Amino acid sequence: MTQQMKAMPKGLIALALGGFGIGLTEFGIVGLLPEITADFDVSESVAGYLVSGYALSVAVGAIGLTAAVSRVERKRVLLGLVVLFIVGNLISAMAPTYAVMLTGRIVAALCHGAFFSVGAVVASNMVPENRKAGAISLMFAGLTVANVVGIPFGTFIGQQLGWRATFWVITAIGVITFFGIQLLVQRSPAPEAGSLRSEIGVLRRPQVLLSAMVSILTFGGLVGAYTYIAFTLTEISGFEAKAVPGLLLLFGVGTFIGNLLGGRLADRALDRSLQMILVVLIAVLSGFALMVTNALAALVAMFLLGAIGFATAPGLQLRIMHFAGDAPTVASGANIAALNIGNAFGTWLGGLAIAAGLGFVSPLWVGAGLATAALLVLMPSSAASRRVA
Known part of the structure; x- marks a missing residue:
C-alpha cells in the first residue's frame, strides 16, 4: 500500500487535504454543540440543525452545484469550491448569532458534495485505467482520517481555545488546500460543450x-x-x-x-x-x-x-x-x-x-x-x- 501511495501523483495529496478539511467541518462540530448551545442560548434540538442542515445542504450541492459547473475547467472549479469552503468556515468562526452560524454551515456544506464529485473525476484522470479506484480512495482518505480524528480534534481545540478556534483552524486548512491545488493539480479540461439538460439526462x-x-x-x-x-x-x-x-x-x-x-x-x-x-x-x-x-x-x-x-x-x-x-x-x-x-x-x-x-x-x-x-x-x-x- 505504501509503494502504491508513493507512485500516485502529488496532486492527490492536495485533494486528500481538502477532503480532510471538509471532514473536519462535518464532524468537528459534534463535540462542540454544548458550548455552541450555551453561547447562542438555543436548545439542543435547534443546535442539532447545524449538523442536519449541513447534511441536507451536502445533498443539494452534490447535484445542483456540480451540474452548474460541469462545463467549467475542473481545476478552476476545485479552486472556486475551496474558496466557498473558506468563506463558509470564516462565517462560522465570526458568527455573531445562531442564524449567521447556520448560514456559514450551509455555505461550507454546498462545496462538500461538489468537491468530492469533481475531485473524484480529477483524481481518476490522473492515473491509468487500472488504478482509478485507487486514486479515488486516496482522495477519500482525507475524509476517513477526519472520521478518526475529527470529533476529538475539533472538541480538544474548542475546549482549550473556544469553539470558534476550531473553525479558524479549519479555515487555515482551506487556505493551505487552495495553494496545494494551485501548485500540484494539473489543469483538467471540462467535457466538450453540451447542454445542462443533456448533462442531467x-x-x-x-x-x-x-x-x-x-x-x-x-x-x-x-x-x-x-x-x-x-x-x-x-x-x-x-x-x-x-x-x-x-x-x-x-x-x-x-x-x-x-x-x-x-x-x-x-x-x-x-x-x-x-x-x-x-x-x-x-x-x-x-x-x-x-x-x-x-x-x-x-x-x-x-x-x-x-x-x-x-x-x-x-x-x-x-x-x-x-x-x-x-x-x-x-x-x-x-x-x-x-x-x-x-x-x-x-x-x-x-x-x-x-x-x-x-x-x-x-x-x-x-x-x-x-x-x-x-x-x-x-x-x-x-x-x-x-x-x-
Missing part, C-alpha cells in the same frame, strides 16, 4: 440509477447501524460511557484501512469486489447483532464495521462514473448525494426500530437488511451490464 440511465440505489442502501445499512452504536455498546454490550470514544476510534481506523483496500479491490474487479464486500458486510452486521453481549466480539466488530463498510466507497463512486462516461462529474455528484440520502434513510429506519420497542440491537439488523437489499440490486445490475458488454 445521464441520471435517467438505468445503470446510473441502479448504482445510486446500491449506494443509498449500502450506506443506509452502515450509517443506520453506526448512528445508534453508542447506545448498543453501553446498554447491550456493557461498556462504560467513557469507553465509547475509544471504540469509535476503532471504527475510524477501520474506515481508513478499508477505504484504501476497497480502492485496490475495485481496480481489480469492480462489481465482483463490491458483491464480495457486501456479503462480508452483511455477515459482520449480523454477527455483531448475534454476539453483541460479548465484549471482545464487539471490539472486533467495531473495527470490521468501519473497514468493510468503507471498503465499498471507492467502488460505489467508480461504478456510477463508469456508467456515465460522457458526464462523469454529474454522476459523481449524484453518488455523493445518494450516500448522504442513505445516511439519513438508514438513521431514520434505525430510529423507527428503536421507537417500536425492538431494542438497541435492532439497528444492526436493519443495517444487515439494507445491505442485503443493496446486494440484491447489485447482482442483477451486474449481470445486465455483462450481457451488454
Whole structure:
C-alpha cells in the first residue's frame, strides 16, 4: 500500500487535504454543540440543525452545484469550491448569532458534495485505467482520517481555545488546500460543450440509477447501524460511557484501512469486489447483532464495521462514473448525494426500530437488511451490464 501511495501523483495529496478539511467541518462540530448551545442560548434540538442542515445542504450541492459547473475547467472549479469552503468556515468562526452560524454551515456544506464529485473525476484522470479506484480512495482518505480524528480534534481545540478556534483552524486548512491545488493539480479540461439538460439526462440511465440505489442502501445499512452504536455498546454490550470514544476510534481506523483496500479491490474487479464486500458486510452486521453481549466480539466488530463498510466507497463512486462516461462529474455528484440520502434513510429506519420497542440491537439488523437489499440490486445490475458488454 505504501509503494502504491508513493507512485500516485502529488496532486492527490492536495485533494486528500481538502477532503480532510471538509471532514473536519462535518464532524468537528459534534463535540462542540454544548458550548455552541450555551453561547447562542438555543436548545439542543435547534443546535442539532447545524449538523442536519449541513447534511441536507451536502445533498443539494452534490447535484445542483456540480451540474452548474460541469462545463467549467475542473481545476478552476476545485479552486472556486475551496474558496466557498473558506468563506463558509470564516462565517462560522465570526458568527455573531445562531442564524449567521447556520448560514456559514450551509455555505461550507454546498462545496462538500461538489468537491468530492469533481475531485473524484480529477483524481481518476490522473492515473491509468487500472488504478482509478485507487486514486479515488486516496482522495477519500482525507475524509476517513477526519472520521478518526475529527470529533476529538475539533472538541480538544474548542475546549482549550473556544469553539470558534476550531473553525479558524479549519479555515487555515482551506487556505493551505487552495495553494496545494494551485501548485500540484494539473489543469483538467471540462467535457466538450453540451447542454445542462443533456448533462442531467445521464441520471435517467438505468445503470446510473441502479448504482445510486446500491449506494443509498449500502450506506443506509452502515450509517443506520453506526448512528445508534453508542447506545448498543453501553446498554447491550456493557461498556462504560467513557469507553465509547475509544471504540469509535476503532471504527475510524477501520474506515481508513478499508477505504484504501476497497480502492485496490475495485481496480481489480469492480462489481465482483463490491458483491464480495457486501456479503462480508452483511455477515459482520449480523454477527455483531448475534454476539453483541460479548465484549471482545464487539471490539472486533467495531473495527470490521468501519473497514468493510468503507471498503465499498471507492467502488460505489467508480461504478456510477463508469456508467456515465460522457458526464462523469454529474454522476459523481449524484453518488455523493445518494450516500448522504442513505445516511439519513438508514438513521431514520434505525430510529423507527428503536421507537417500536425492538431494542438497541435492532439497528444492526436493519443495517444487515439494507445491505442485503443493496446486494440484491447489485447482482442483477451486474449481470445486465455483462450481457451488454
